[in-house]
Amino acid sequence: MTVQNLPGQPHLAYRGNELFLEDVRLSDLVKTHGTPLFVYSKESMLAALAAYQRGFAGRQVQICYAMKANPALGVIQVFAAAGCGFDIVSGGDMDRVLAAGGQAHKIIFSGVGKTRAEMRRALEAGIGCFNVESEAELEVLSEVALSMAMRAPVSLRVNPNVDPKTHPYISTGLKGSKFGVAHDRVLQTYQRAATLAGINVVGIDCHIGSQITDIAPYLDAADRMLDLVEAIEAAGIPLQHIDFGGGLGINYNDDTPPAADELWQKLLIKLDARGFGQRQLMIEPGRSLVGNAGVCLSQVLYLKPGEQKNFCILDAAMNDLPRPAMYQAFHQIVPLTPRDATPQTWDVVGPICESGDWLGHDRALAVQAGDLLAVLSAGAYCMSMASNYNSRGRAPEVLVDGTQARLIRQRETMADQMRQELSLLTP
Numbered sequence: 001m002t003v004q005n006l007p008g009q010p011h012l013a014y015r016g017n018e019l020f021l022e023d024v025r026l027s028d029l030v031k032t033h034g035t036p037l038f039v040y041s042k043e044s045m046l047a048a049l050a051a052y053q054r055g056f057a058g059r060q061v062q063i064c065y066a067m068k069a070n071p072a073l074g075v076i077q078v079f080a081a082a083g084c085g086f087d088i089v090s091g092g093d094m095d096r097v098l099a100a101g102g103q104a105h106k107i108i109f110s111g112v113g114k115t116r117a118e119m120r121r122a123l124e125a126g127i128g129c130f131n132v133e134s135e136a137e138l139e140v141l142s143e144v145a146l147s148m149a150m151r152a153p154v155s156l157r158v159n160p161n162v163d164p165k166t167h168p169y170i171s172t173g174l175k176g177s178k179f180g181v182a183h184d185r186v187l188q189t190y191q192r193a194a195t196l197a198g199i200n201v202v203g204i205d206c207h208i209g210s211q212i213t214d215i216a217p218y219l220d221a222a223d224r225m226l227d228l229v230e231a232i233e234a235a236g237i238p239l240q241h242i243d244f245g246g247g248l249g250i251n252y253n254d255d256t257p258p259a260a261d262e263l264w265q266k267l268l269i270k271l272d273a274r275g276f277g278q279r280q281l282m283i284e285p286g287r288s289l290v291g292n293a294g295v296c297l298s299q300v301l302y303l304k305p306g307e308q309k310n311f312c313i314l315d316a317a318m319n320d321l322p323r324p325a326m327y328q329a330f331h332q333i334v335p336l337t338p339r340d341a342t343p344q345t346w347d348v349v350g351p352i353c354e355s356g357d358w359l360g361h362d363r364a365l366a367v368q369a370g371d372l373l374a375v376l377s378a379g380a381y382c383m384s385m386a387s388n389y390n391s392r393g394r395a396p397e398v399l400v401d402g403t404q405a406r407l408i409r410q411r412e413t414m415a416d417q418m419r420q421e422l423s424l425l426t427p
Helices: 026-033 042-055 073-081 091-099 116-125 135-147 183-195 215-234 260-273 287-293 323-327 414-418
Strands: 003-006 009-015 018-021 037-041 061-066 085-088 107-109 129-132 152-159 199-206 241-243 280-283 294-304 311-314 333-335 344-349 358-365 372-375 397-401 404-409
Touching: 009 042, 018 026, 026 037, 026 294, 026 372, 037 042, 037 287, 042 061, 042 073, 042 260, 042 287, 042 397, 073 085, 073 091, 073 397, 073 404, 085 091, 091 107, 091 116, 107 116, 116 135, 129 135, 129 199, 135 152, 135 183, 135 199, 152 183, 152 215, 183 199, 183 215, 199 215, 215 241, 215 260, 287 294, 311 358, 323 358, 333 358, 358 372
Parallel strands: 037 397, 061 085, 061 280, 085 107, 107 129, 129 152, 152 199, 199 241, 241 280, 311 344
Antiparallel strands: 003 009, 009 018, 037 294, 294 311, 294 372, 333 372, 344 358, 397 404
């Protein structure tokens, strides 16, 4: 049998004329679970994690999975079992981590708008660190901690004003961003933090953006971070850890991000040269761990040729895969069973009542109604941002491990959607 791996997708391959993820035929999963359907490769996730682990061999590093990329309990459990910590941005994220068996002391709580209630719950759980993003938040966190007779472990998120050269919606380290403490206010804010009775300063944090495919912005940010570490510690405020965030990109469309081990070897050379190589380090990868591990399977409902455009209408839509509509993002789209026919050019769209409901423009596909397609690189920021727009239920999720396929989220029903709503017809 001929085996043909898809470029940039080492765990996805055609065997003969059928598309497999690891050792599972994807069309078999459609027969069992229907479409749309998300399927993830456990081996792909662990291989991506292993690249980080190789890059950090012999160093003191805590890898914290940025679970906003994909918060499915089954996915969290894979990383918890592998020893990862977690980067969260809400109280709900924390509940998911704890429900999945994650350890509270390995949780980092990021985000610009933490509420007092979320702060209390996180302190009660014993999380490892709050990544504080403003001076106002610092003051409130100290008040909350003192009201509980506690001290909150804190790292300040620095905004280093580094251009990550990615989509503006996912650039987080520029002056105009809502994230982090401005570079020229960092030392003053640390000095204030050191005076607050409810605060225990433990580290420094930086995150410059997402889907970064160039090493240069990381090296630039690292230099600025290390300059700040030197200034903060010279002011008498010791830092236990340095957190370099996440943001490493993946291959969506012949993108060429550096491998995780290559990136961190270069960053560690810089840290060693400046005397910080043996510090406790933290990183927060998300997309790079799960993005290329997932596919979204969908069925062609109708083909609609037109004068200016030909439309291939799927049963998956922008509520399932919001990245194209939100970011004009590219996802490869391939057939589960290729046809021996001349491809035509199609705009691949969904059934939602929005002109922005598209999954791919100008794709060369040989398709007929009823065919099954796979939208690739769908493991990150797809199901995590899925919605019920047009009263559509969210898709089920399946985790593949070798020859085994396990359902980790059931398809959402209308009863599930309406469970929290109250009818005016009810007395």
